[in-house]
Amino acid sequence: MSAIGLVLPDEFSHFSLDQTLHFAERADDAGFHSVWKQEASGSNGLLTLGAISQCTSDVRLGMGVASVFSRTPALLGMSAVTLDRLSDGRALLGLGVSSPPLVETWHGTEFERPLRRMREAMEIVRQVTAGGTVEYEGEVFDVGPYSMALDPLGDVPLLNAAIGPTNRRLTGEYADGWLPGFTPLSAFRENLSDVRSSARKTGRDPDDLLVAPWVPTAVDEDPDRAEYLARYVLAQEMAMGYNEQVGEYGFGDAPDEAHDRFRAGDREGAIEAISREMLDDLSVYGTRSEVREQLGRWYEAGADVVVAMPSMAASFEEILDLLDALGPDDR
Structure with missing residues (x-):
């Protein structure tokens, strides 16, 4: 089976922080491509990934999804470089515009010009993760000049969790990958073409983009x-x-x-x-063989990595069964 990722079950699924770390360790042992930590009203996603970096060795560590409203671009960039250093180059930074309820009610910030903010945030994060001097004058952000006391290992891939067509075009222009959630398989190929077409128009190679849809996934012999x-x-x-x-x-x-x-x-x-x-x-479910067959359709439609999103109703043992069922065949 092609590369598989995992959205880590956490407090939203009634699991403790220690259990979340255990799932990450098991995914690492099972040969998963990546694990992704969400962030809402529970544990800090980047801090959790920092801890995971110390108990895993190969699996890539994805922030999914960091809101461009809840952290400044400078802090996002510094966090990405720090995680990359801690994990010996395994960091992935998923960015999103979030939503008005989360931005305004939870963070007390106005949900204004989200797409412009996303574009400028990606450009600033690029400068920060490159080290050296940061200077940027945009319509939303005006920062620098200042020098970063960072020693990056290299570029940390930025993935945009774009939903709408304009944001998908931004992905092709500025991001290293696309991290869509709750996009139907029937529309996935067409939506991906928006991303790739935008990349071509700006002189980028669309094949260089990492395509990693989040797909609700459930495995059970029943x-x-x-x-x-x-x-x-x-x-x-x-x-x-x-x-x-x-x-x-x-x-x-x-x-x-x-x-x-x-x-x-x-x-x-x-x-x-x-x-x-x-x-x-929208989902993949059934026995192990059925799930593997269904996942194959996502790869055929253009996914490089399918990020499995477990059910919040799944038990601890059911999550472990899912990890065992989805591990690559050649592990």
């Missing part, structure tokens, strides 16, 4: 349990606000219904609201 786990993670994410994005792909009322029911406390109703079409187009 097909009903695997389906339930996949439905749960989709229902949870619709409640987190992805219903608007997913709804644009023609799934009818299902995304909004799942959102409303989950937010109202009717989790089982939200799970039932996930349509079969949504389930099959």
Whole structure:
């Protein structure tokens, strides 16, 4: 099987920090390409990855996704270089614009000009991670000149978690990779063409971009349990606000219904609201052999790495089973 990554289960899935580190160690032992740490209202993602860097040796360490509103570009760049140093060159920096509820309610910052902010943040982070002098005058940021006391190992890859078409074009122009979440397989190839076309227009080689979609994934020899786990993670994410994005792909009322029911406390109703079409187009689930076959379709559509997103309803043992099932064949 081609390269596989893992979104690390953490506090949102009711796992302790020690258990999160254990999952990262197991992914490292199993030959995974990368592990990714989310960051919302739980543990600090970059600090957690710093700890993981000391108990792993080969797996790449991805911040997924760092908001360009919650940290300054200078701090993002310094953090990326520090993690890269700690991990001997294994750092990946996933960047995103987040959403108005998170930016305004959780961080107390105005959600203004997100795409312009993303573009300028990527340009500044590039300067910071290169070391030397940083100087930038943009429409959102005006920084420097100042000198960085850094000794980078090399460029830390920047991946943009772009959703909309304008942001996908920014990815092709400025980022090293694309880190989309909750994009249906049926639309993935076309959306990827936006990224690659933009790269070509700016004189970049689109084949140099790392394409790493996040895909809800559930493995169980009991097909009903695997389906339930996949439905749960989709229902949870619709409640987190992805219903608007997913709804644009023609799934009818299902995304909004799942959102409303989950937010109202009717989790089982939200799970039932996930349509079969949504389930099959947005997630990968079933027995080990079925999941490997389904993952193959994502690679065929252009993914370099599929980042498996476990269900928040999965138990500790089910996460370990998932890690065992998805480990590359040649480990």
